[in-house]
Amino acid sequence: MQQDPITDIDRRAFIASLGGAAAVAAMSSEAKADALEDHQNAMLNKSSEKFPTKAELEAEVDTMPYRRGVGNLWIARKGNVKRLRPMPEAPTLLDYFRLRFGEVSNHVLQSANRAMKTGMSEEVILACLLHDTVQQIVKVDHGWWGAQMYAPYLSEKATFAIRYHQALRFYDDPAHGYKYPDLYRRLFGEDYKPEPYIDATYKYVRAHKWYQEPRLVTVNDLYAFEPGVNPKIEQFTDIIGRNFKQPKDGLGFDNSPSAHMWRTLAMPDHPL
């Protein structure tokens, strides 16, 4: 008989996979719900998962009260959204990690930790650390949104890695050990073909001298919830200090071209 992935979860293995009981206790309820969903999906995966088609996913659009590209900050998976703690004056990147990046921070910390452990460059480690954080605001085209948000504060190469990791996720690269993930079959449909703008972007990046940087972000992108690994932002303080141009007036208040994006993260409850 096939296991029911929802009722037959091995609780101990699940908690261990998140880094132990203390790590689970420190997670928000949204993060726990996400982790549980990932775990259930992984189990489904093992039991010869049938992926949806693109048409089946499109048919779900008008069955939901929100769109699939909505940023994490705007919606609660269960119940109501939580009150956010206020940001300090002149907030730093670390403040955003601690106070606003809730739902994606574990995933990006895991990615950066893997990049660090495998001896990748500081630019790649930093790009991994930041690559999905803009998904707190918006998920659609998050590579481009993220690169725009970070461009004033990073090297061009690290910004390039953030912008283009999104497009490279759709294309195998056996030389780097990257394979199109089942997650994308689940999210986009098994018969999904990337739109022409993604295809053109892939071709551009594939031929670029900096191809390796966004590709290495995708190589590290698959290791969310590595068993027993629970990295903290403090592990990356030195790399941030050397590579991230923290504005003295604070992110959001420095009049940079992306300051409004940081203010949106800081104050998402403002009605206008």
Ligand SMILES: [Fe+2]
């Ligand atoms: Fe991403």
Ligand SMILES: [Fe+2]
């Ligand atoms: Fe990611």
